[in-house]
Amino acid sequence: MPTLIDNTRPKTQTRTAVSAAARAKGKSQAAGGLYKPRQPIYPKLVHGKWRTIKWAMLIATLAVYYVTPWIRWHRPDGFPQQAALVDFTGRRFYFFDIQLWPQEVYIFTGVLIAAALALFLVTALFGRLWCGYACPQTVWTDLYIVVERLFEGDRNARMRLDAAPWSFDKAWRKIGKHLVWLGIAFGTGGAWIFYFHDAPTLIRTFWIGQAPATAYVSCGLLTATTYIFAGWMREQVCTYMCPWPRIQGAMLDEHSLQVTYLRDRGETRGPHKKGQSWEGRGDCIDCRQCVVVCPMGIDIRDGSQLECINCGLCVDACDEMMVKVGRPTGLIAYDTDHAVASRACGQKSVYKPVRSRTVYYAAALAVVGGLTLWSLVTRPKADLHVIRDRNPIFVRMHDGAVRDGYTLKITNRTFVDRRFQIAFDGVAGARLSQPGGEPGRVSVLVPADQVASVRVFVTAPPAADLAASVPGRFIVRADGAAAEAKTVFLSGAANPQ
């Protein structure tokens, strides 16, 4: 008899106990696929302090996203006049007065690390503030729910509409909703591409089919992801796809603020009639308002959960009910596990923002942020790279003089053309020359914001009696910009000809 091991069913079910009906059910479940089907969530509109803050954040973040590429910024002629621009073709990143080259990508790295550390710190202090208020997933989902409400009404109306058979009324509401959603999605993808091209130009060329293919592809991709993520997937993105909840879990501790149902005050819960006494029972009237407003579809009274994005909407919902029944607000509140535990044993609850964890995060943030800022502020206006000739590594002249060839790459990071004077230092009596250049004057004009490459020769006099390898350095200097770089002069001493 074959033995089948199946871990998916409860251990208590023995094989003989499995009825034909249960088998059939098991089969149909298996056919249903790997995943639990999504339970639709119909968050109800709520008003209150946190909702207001969320509206403000929604407007602020969307405004930043849509407006930034349209800010103009004055730069010299020939340079982009757009404040924020990732110029892939020109290989530059512009942000107001900052202009970065690809090799300065470490500044981005610094900014990203600092951002991550800032997130660590905020999370350790205030819980998943990012998730609840600032994450694009949250913001766009909120926006999409606004549209949904506009077409289909609030929670109950939406539930009725979904349950109702197809009708003209249902159809136009659904179609209208999806069209507006797609419009927003297109606007989202559309705004994104303006960060990569001159916005006023692109908005024209986009419609007449003359924008770069990447613009259409990116726009299409972001349109699709926005529509799918904010319209269809919503809380599933947070629960199943996003790494943040997992990572943030490691930042939270018992002193972090998170949306908490004050069990000690709320239980025993139960319905309450006007005029009834509050003696011997908890404040939770089991109205389920906290559940119906939750965009994640969870019941916060079950304790803190992975799904909870700390948006505070259940706080608002509960506060509203508490006011109605004349009990103090704050049955659901931003609170810490530690405070809950202290209250349970009759101690005063204190919020402790300064802890070793937060101090470490803050210190790391200060260091990384400081270093990044420092390297940004002190970055040189010019750069020099020296590439030694490698074939041949030196050339002996007819009189015994030795000449080495170098290619200098001089970067001019300023917005004006500059003539750099070149000097070499390290070999006594050596002569610097430049093919095609005037004798005795070794210089190169580097156009604004460009790299110029120039070949130079260093000739050591005959009988200079040098070591095989002599350290030296090149110095390039223009008004207001200078750079130097180390190199070596190979005299061929070890390779007599």
Added chain:
Amino acid sequence: MALERETDDHTGVETTGHEWDGIKELDNPLPRWWLWVWYGTIAFSIAYWVAMPAWPGLHGYTKGLLHKSDRAEVAQQLAALDVQRGAGAAMLRTASLEQIEKDPKLQAYAQQVGQSVFGDNCATCHGIGGTGGKGYPNLRDDVWLWGGKLEDIQYTITHGVRTGADGARMSQMPAFGRDELLKPEQIDDLTEYVVKLSGRPADAGAVARAAPIFATQCSACHGPEGKGNQQVGAPNLTDGEWLYGADRAAIRGQIFAGNGGVMPTWQGRLSPETIKALAVYVHSNAGGQ
């Protein structure tokens, strides 16, 4: 062996009847999506046969509705490349050699062209770095057989050396030994003389004996002081540069055989503007005389 299919009562699925050590395989159907992808690939391959070149025949192959041809595409790209390079080539054509070398943009362009052309055509003999080898002149130093000015280099590349073509650089050192123009002892003496010319210690007696021979046989080309003559490609014998080697044996061998290398005539194989770029490349790499 007839396979005995049975129904597994745990899952309600038939087994395939195969059994391995008591383990049986359930005969679950293929997943639908998998099957459809498979049908899709079949449909795709048929469409591909129709649209793209696919089947070989005796005298060619089916062209497909799209008439795609990689060969034609390459030809097209090459044509496009010519158009693209046209502007640069035109600049090189009209500018003088000095203008090219003085204008940083043109110079950089000529360098790029020159470098790749040098790698393709010249490096075989002169070495990828242009440092030459025995019998092949070093192009990186300041010693030139036929002149190191831009025009000289351009001329040498254009016409070549000892090719017999019209305008080619031409000269022939006599094979004093092989053709028995000089006696072996005289060649020995002359060898000492040449060693002495380049500032190295040499047998004084031999040098004295060779002086009149040098004056009559060699100075016509190499000059009375042995400083050479670029008109006839006669090397300077007083410097440290030796095309066929610096030691006595090598010098003696050269007097004996009178070797002279051949460099191709590049005119007709390379366009004039390519030769210009090549000249600028070689010239600036050598320090720009």
